[in-house]
Structures are given as C-alpha cells and as structure tokens.
Amino acid sequence: xxxxxxxxxxxxxxxxxxxxxxxxxxxxxxxxxxxxxxxxxxxxxxxxxxxxxxxxxxxxxxxxxxxxxxxxxxxxxxxxxxxxxxxxxxxxxxxxxxxxxxxxxxxxxxxxxxxxxxxxxxxxxxxxxxxxxxxxxxxxxxxxxxxxxxxxxxxxxxxxxxxxxxxxxxxxxxxxxxxxxxxxxxxxxxxxxxxxxxxxxxxxxxxxxxxxxxxxxxxxxxxxxxxxxxxxxxxxxxxxxxxxxxxxxxxxxxxxxxxxxxxxxxxxxxxxxxxxxxxxxxxxxxxxxxxxxxxxxxxxxxxxxxxxxxxxxxxxxxx
Amino acid sequence: xxxxxxxxxxxxxxxxxxxxxxxxxxxxxxxxxxxxxxxxxxxxxxxxxxxxxxxxxxxxxxxxxxxxxxxxxxxxxxxxxxxxxxxxxxxxxxxxxxxxxxxxxxxxxxxxxxxxxxxxxxxxxxxxxxxxxxxxxxxxxxxxxxxxxxxxxxxxxxxxxxxxxxxxxxxxxxxxxxxxxxxxxxxxxxxxxxxxxxxxxxxxxxxxxxxxxxxxxxxxxxxxxxxxxxxxxxxxxxxxxxxxxxxxxxxxxxxxxxxxxxxxxxxxxxxxxxxxxxxxxxxxxxxxxxxxxxxxxxxxxxxxxxxxxxxx
Numbered sequence: 001x002x003x004x005x006x007x008x009x010x011x012x013x014x015x016x017x018x019x020x021x022x023x024x025x026x027x028x029x030x031x032x033x034x035x036x037x038x039x040x041x042x043x044x045x046x047x048x049x050x051x052x053x054x055x056x057x058x059x060x061x062x063x064x065x066x067x068x069x070x071x072x073x074x075x076x077x078x079x080x081x082x083x084x085x086x087x088x089x090x091x092x093x094x095x096x097x098x099x100x101x102x103x104x105x106x107x108x109x110x111x112x113x114x115x116x117x118x119x120x121x122x123x124x125x126x127x128x129x130x131x132x133x134x135x136x137x138x139x140x141x142x143x144x145x146x147x148x149x150x151x152x153x154x155x156x157x158x159x160x161x162x163x164x165x166x167x168x169x170x171x172x173x174x175x176x177x178x179x180x181x182x183x184x185x186x187x188x189x190x191x192x193x194x195x196x197x198x199x200x201x202x203x204x205x206x207x208x209x210x211x212x213x214x215x216x217x218x219x220x221x222x223x224x225x226x227x228x229x230x231x232x233x234x235x236x237x238x239x240x241x242x243x244x245x246x247x248x249x250x251x252x253x254x255x256x257x258x259x260x261x262x263x264x265x266x267x268x269x270x271x272x273x274x275x276x277x278x279x280x281x282x283x284x285x286x287x288x289x290x291x292x293x294x295x296x297x298x299x300x301x302x303x304x305x306x307x308x309x310x311x312x313x314x315x316x317x318x319x
Numbered sequence: 320x321x322x323x324x325x326x327x328x329x330x331x332x333x334x335x336x337x338x339x340x341x342x343x344x345x346x347x348x349x350x351x352x353x354x355x356x357x358x359x360x361x362x363x364x365x366x367x368x369x370x371x372x373x374x375x376x377x378x379x380x381x382x383x384x385x386x387x388x389x390x391x392x393x394x395x396x397x398x399x400x401x402x403x404x405x406x407x408x409x410x411x412x413x414x415x416x417x418x419x420x421x422x423x424x425x426x427x428x429x430x431x432x433x434x435x436x437x438x439x440x441x442x443x444x445x446x447x448x449x450x451x452x453x454x455x456x457x458x459x460x461x462x463x464x465x466x467x468x469x470x471x472x473x474x475x476x477x478x479x480x481x482x483x484x485x486x487x488x489x490x491x492x493x494x495x496x497x498x499x500x501x502x503x504x505x506x507x508x509x510x511x512x513x514x515x516x517x518x519x520x521x522x523x524x525x526x527x528x529x530x531x532x533x534x535x536x537x538x539x540x541x542x543x544x545x546x547x548x549x550x551x552x553x554x555x556x557x558x559x560x561x562x563x564x565x566x567x568x569x570x571x572x573x574x575x576x577x578x579x580x581x582x583x584x585x586x587x588x589x590x591x592x593x594x595x596x597x598x599x600x601x602x603x604x605x606x607x608x609x610x611x612x613x614x615x616x617x618x619x620x621x622x623x624x625x626x627x628x629x630x631x
Contacts, residue, residue: 012566012616013592087412091618092454098417098491105562108620133413134426170493171417240424246330271333298337298410298427299330 001059006074007115009108014080019116021074022055025067025219032219033070034125035185036210037176040097041088042081046193047129050206051075057211061220069219072123077116097130098171100179117179125154125217126180126187127210136302137194138290139255140206142230144188147178151186152232157216158190158209159227162289162307164235194293233307239284241304243268245277249297253304257288265304268297284308320380321392327434329427337399337427339434344379344390352538353443354389356505357530361416361447361496363400363407367513368448370523375530388539391442396435404516406452417491419499436499444474444537445500445507446530453515454614455622456575458607459522460550461508464488467501472552475508477536479529479547481576482609482627485554514613551607551627559604561624563588563617567597571611571624581605585624588617604628 007019025031038044038051052075061067076082080090088095094109102114120126132138142155145168155163172178180187190209192202212227214220243249251266253259259282268278286308292301321342329337345351357375359368372394379390395401399409407414408428418425421432439445451457460482461475468485475483492498500507510526513519532547534540563569571586573579579602588598602608606628617623 009619010566011618012568093406106620107622108618111620170490173490246332296332298332300430301427
C-alpha cells in the first residue's frame with residue numbers, strides 16, 4: 001500500500017489541508033484500475049466510514065497477494081469540513097462536488113477539484129460514494145447519469161438492488177461523475193445512508209458490493225457470492241408519499257420494507273399539541289427505498305419513496 | 320398603498336410557516352399595461368435588494384397616480400435565510416439559486432423555487448437583485464448570458480448601472496432563477512451590486528432611478544424617463560481576474576471602483592503570525608477595479624478583484 005498526498009493546500013491559519021490517497025497493487029500492472037472517492041461533503045460520514053473500511057480491507061488483501069489490479073481509495077476530500085461539522089468548503093461554502101473538472105487558475109475549490117481530477121483521470125472505473133442532498137436515508141442504489149459515455153453493464157456487478165438511470169440535470173454537469181465519464185472513465189455513484197451518521201447495515205452492504213465489483217472486474221483475486229439482480233428504475237417514476245402537514249414524524253417502517261397498498265407507514269403529530277395531524281398510507285404495493293430521516297418534517301416534504309415494479313421499471317435503455 | 324399578499328406558504332414543523340410575501344401595486348382605475356417583478360433575497364446574506372425594495376415601495380406610495388402597470392415587490396424570497404444571516408436555505412444548506420425551476424415533488428428548496436416561478440409567471444419583466452456575497456464588493460452591474468444578449472442588453476442599459484457583463488453560457492447557470500424566468504418568457508435581469516450583509520445607500524438610490532427609468536420606458540409608470548448613466552459594455556474590453564497566490568490576510572491599498580494602471584499595486588497578502596508581506600498583488604492590466612475583496616481572509620485562489628480594461 002502506498003499512502004500519499006494527492007492535494008495539499010496551505011491555509012491562512014489552520015494546518016494544511018491534505019487529501020490523502022491509498023494506492024493498492026503494482027503501479028505497473030496492466031490489469032484494470034479503479035479509483036474510489038469517499039466523503040466530498042463534511043456530512044458524508046457514512047461514505048468516509050465505508051472508504052476507510054475498504055482501505056483496511058485492501059491492506060490485508062494486499063499482504064495476501066490478492067490485489068491484481070490498481071485500486072486507489074481516497075477516503076476524505078473535504079477534511080476541513082469534516083473536522084468542523086460543515087457540509088461545504090468552510091470559508092466560502094462552495095460544494096466541492098460542484099467544481100469539476102476544476103480550474104487550475106481559478107478559485108480555491110476549483111483548484112482543489114482540478115488537482116484532484118488530474119489524479120483521477122485515466123482510471124478504468126470510478127466509484128463515487130455519495131450521500132443524499134436532502135434529509136432522507138435510503139437503500140443503497142447506483143446513480144448513473146446518462147451523459148452519453150456511461151457504462152450501465154459494469155454497475156450491475158455491484159449486485160445492488162436498484163440502479164437509478166436517468167438523464168443528467170444541467171447542474172450535474174459540474175459534478176465529478178459527469179466529468180469523469182466525459183474523460184472516459186466508467187464512473188458511477190453509490191448513494192446510501194443518512195448524512196451525518198453511520199448506518200452499519202447499509203455501510204456493510206456497500207462495502208460488500210464494492211468488493212464484489214473489484215472481484216468481478218478482475219482487480220481482486222477472491223471468490224465472492226453473487227449479489228442481487230439489479231433493477232433498473234426511473235427515479236421519476238417512483239411513487240412519492242408526501243406530508244400534507246408539518247410536525248413531528250413518527251415512521252412505522254424501515255427502508256427495504258415490502259409494503260402493501262393501504263399499509264400505514266407512519267404519522268405526523270402536531271409538535272406543540274401532540275394531536276395526530278395525518279396518517280401516512282401507502283398508495284401502492286412496493287418497496288420503501290427512501291424515507292425522510294429527520295424527526296421534524298416540513299409541509300409537503302417527501303416522507304417515503306416507494307418503488308413498485310409496474311411503475312418505475314419501465315425504462316428505455318436504448319440510446 | 321400596495322396590497323401585501325402571501326404567494327407561498329409552507330408549514331414549518333413547530334408552530335410557524337415559511338412564507339414568501341409580495342407587495343403588489345396596480346393602477347388606481349385602468350387596466351394594468353405590463354407587469355414587473357422586483358426580487359431580492361434569493362440569497363439570505365444579500366441585503367442591498369431589500370433597501371431597493373424599500374425605496375421603490377416608498378416612491379410608489381407617494382406616486383400612486385403614475386402607476387400604469389402591475390408592480391410586484393418581493394423583498395425576501397429566502398425569508399428563513401435573511402432573518403438568520405444564512406445564504407442558503409437553512410436546514411437543507413442548499414443554494415436556492417441552483418434549484419430552479421424547482422419541482423413540487425422534490426425537497427423544500429425545490430418546492431420554494433417552484434412556488435417562486437409560479438408566483439411570477441406572467442410577468443413581462445423581472446429584476447433579480449443580488450449583492451455579490453460577503454467576500455466581494457461590486458459596482459452596480461447586470462450579468463447576461465450571451466444567448467440572451469440581444470433581448471436583455473437594451474433593457475439593462477436603462478437600469479442606471481455602471482457595467483453590463485455579457486458572459487458565455489454556463490450550464491450550471493441553467494438552474495438559476497433568471498434562467499428559469501427567461502425560459503418562460505419573462506425578461507429577467509440579474510443585478511449584482513455592493514457586498515453581502517451590508518447596505519450601500521448610494522447604490523440603492525442609483526438602482527431605484529434605473530428601475531423607475533425602465534418602468535417609464537415600458538409604460539409601467541407614467542413619468543418622464545430619467546437621465547441615467549450608460550453602462551460600460553463588456554464587449555469593448557476584457558476582464559482580468561486577480562486570484563490570491565498564497566493564503567493569508569488580504570490588505571487592499573486602493574479603493575473599490577478606481578481606475579488603475581497596469582503594474583500598480585492593488586494590495587498585499589500578509590501573515591498575521593510572522594509579520595511578513597507574503598505577496599504583492601499587482602494589476603495585470605490597466606482599467607477599472609470593478610470588483611474588490613471585502614472579506615480579508617484568503618486561501619490560494621481566492622478572488623481578490625476583477626479589472627475591466629482594454630483588450631490586450
């Protein structure tokens with residue numbers, strides 16, 4: 001294992017920012033290569049945990065001589081934010097994952113993105129560990145943007161239950177996944193967990209999925225169990241259960257639960273009077289893939305997302 | 320006096336509602352000619368627009384007979400942010416001006432964006448007033464994407480601003496309020512002036528004159544057009560960026576909005592710990608220093624200023 005600084009940046013008063021990489025495998029290998037990017041936001045604790053867990057796992061496998069590709073893991077991009085409970089770059093609050101491909105002569109976070117991106121170019125595969133941008137927790141899923149350069153087949157080797165396959169939004173053209181794809185790396189994101197916390201179950205699932213991917217894609221010489229057959233879903237066709245009232249949310253189900261139409265999913269109570277304001281009922285049969293994870297909920301917030309076979313699996317994969 | 324209306328309300332969890340209010344002025348008798356929306360506070364740390372809204376409201380209250388169109392004033396779009404010195408949407412920590420056009424079926428910031436677009440849909444014009452941010456001080460200027468140049472530059476020239484900056488299209492900016500409104504046919508100008516968290520009274524009065532002039536030209540106000548300044552046009556020159564070469568404390572040596580020579584010293588980056596001058600910031604071109612850093616702590620790359628000068 002080679003541990004090295006990918007980016008260092010002096011600060012006016014803090015100790016320098018260091019973005020560290022952990023490289024496994026012989027650098028001269030002709031085998032496939034992958035770079036795995038962990039926490040880009042200061043609240044992506046789950047992503048940090050999975051990435052650092054991979055470093056520890058791969059270190060032992062390297063000692064056993066089982067690394068047959070080139071594997072780079074970067075557990076934390078935004079250590080400055082992680083160390084002070086911020087989400088974004090602490091000074092100007094910019095989101096590092098909105099700065100790609102970066103600009104070497106630009107503003108601070110553009111420069112960080114540029115130096116990082118220089119290191120990430122040229123890998124065969126790129127895995128970005130992401131959290132959700134809202135207050136939800138979710139089953140692990142693959143987020144794959146249709147940039148025109150994406151590779152859907154490779155993501156199935158993760159064996160995760162769901163692949164969200166959709167066109168990219170304009171704002172996503174500044175994100176790492178999109179730019180990495182344009183530079184011919186088969187890049188995708190794994191979205192999971194709840195921001196600011198560690199969910200052991202989903203973390204284990206993502207850890208296992210990445211090891212499966214490394215094995216199937218000939219970078220790690222170990223046998224693995226088969227994963228799930230991934231379901232391709234159109235995220236815009238997932239059924240939403242929204243809160244018609246604000247208050248305290250009491251959920252009665254967990255992500256991954258298969259529910260019937262008419263099932264009581266939870267309730268919202270008045271935060272001051274305690275009165276029940278709303279009973280949340282499932283409008284369809286399906287699997288709860290995502291749920292609001294903060295105890296206080298705003299009116300009209302999406303409380304549950306339910307994937308049902310007949311609705312959200314109608315997706316055109318032809319390009 | 321105008322009619323105060325709530326155009327969007329969303330219940331908050333504990334005994335409060337998020338709300339967006341507008342004050343609408345219409346003609347006393349006749350049918351309105353055109354409709355304009357004056358907008359501020361999409362970023363909660365930008366307050367210059369609040370002062371402009373006040374000045375405009377004050378003027379309209381004193382000149383009711385001059386009103387021929389519908390004039391909507393929205394001083395505080397991100398009302399949670401404005402009342403808590405928070406640039407983004409609190410709780411979600413998301414830049415509202417990167418979530419347009421929004422959606423009813425997305426998280427709260429997207430619902431707010433959707434509500435804003437719906438409230439203003441049908442306006443002929445929108446003026447979105449920003450104050451840069453807390454880091455940079457700007458002269459009054461309008462920024463326009465090149466694709467909108469033909470339609471919007473003539474309108475911007477009426478606004479009594481100092482600079483019209485036509486820039487290349489940036490895909491990320493397709494998620495802004497201005498892009499969303501221009502897409503649905505509302506001619507929308509983005510004004511940047513002053514600095515975040517502060518008021519520049521003179522700029523407020525300057526833009527008020529511009530708004531009155533624009534409304535006079537468009538028949539929304541029955542007054543004589545005002546004599547306004549004609550802004551510098553970006554196509555006649557180029558913009559040079561001054562980025563910090565090292566981290567430290569930026570100490571400017573010249574005032575904002577000065578004409579400077581190529582090679583002149585704009586400021587220094589110093590070390591508060593060692594007492595050293597770490598770098599001298601030199602103007603790479605001659606021109607007007609139309610942007611200058613207001614917040615002194617800098618990292619490598621932090622923007623220190625912009626100079627508009629002749630093409631090299």
